[in-house]
Amino acid sequence: MRRELTVHQDAGRPADPLKYLAGYPDRILHEVGLLIAEGRLGQLLTRRYSAAHAIRTDRALYDYAVRLKNDYLRSCGPVSRVLYDSRITLERQALGLHRYQSLVQGSRLKTKNEIRIASLFKTAPLEFLRMIVVHELAHFKERDHNKAFYQLCEHMEPDYHQLEFDLRLYLTLLDRGETLYGTAPAGAAALSD
Numbered sequence: 001m002r003r004e005l006t007v008h009q010d011a012g013r014p015a016d017p018l019k020y021l022a023g024y025p026d027r028i029l030h031e032v033g034l035l036i037a038e039g040r041l042g043q044l045l046t047r048r049y050s051a052a053h054a055i056r057t058d059r060a061l062y063d064y065a066v067r068l069k070n071d072y073l074r075s076c077g078p079v080s081r082v083l084y085d086s087r088i089t090l091e092r093q094a095l096g097l098h099r100y101q102s103l104v105q106g107s108r109l110k111t112k113n114e115i116r117i118a119s120l121f122k123t124a125p126l127e128f129l130r131m132i133v134v135h136e137l138a139h140f141k142e143r144d145h146n147k148a149f150y151q152l153c154e155h156m157e158p159d160y161h162q163l164e165f166d167l168r169l170y171l172t173l174l175d176r177g178e179t180l181y182g183t184a185p186a187g188a189a190a191l192s193d
């Protein structure tokens, strides 16, 4: 199993409102802090991402991931399984997981490529869902988060880095108990555990 975008938080300490943006320059953190103070973070995100998507079932998610994979990673082995997983929570581990298994069955080598996406993406903007699916698909080819991995992500989604940043803004918003589009995210309960 692979750990993604892990957030560490010591029990007993006040939560850092910008913990999902750790590592970004102070100038950026300052700007985001201002947006939060002025209550404009949600507004900014709804202006950029105007609607939720309709990929709400595991079947729809599977079809979506296979379409993306066929467009960009035709030569890689097939996608075995794709599902939303409500047990994937940010505090504990990740946003998405890619599991690769190869099994010897008789004289044949069988590979399994499984993708699990945190349930909070059910109610997120489509662009964020696309970003996380692209990330997990890129692991079909590159196991590590190296240069080739991010080049592949950008090949599949040219706005990959902007979307990752905006996703972190979105997580910051959810963490404050706010939502976009007036729907409670499926992962909200887990997020505030």
Ligand SMILES: [Zn+2]
Binding pocket: 002, 003, 004, 135, 139, 145
């Ligand atoms: Zn990864």
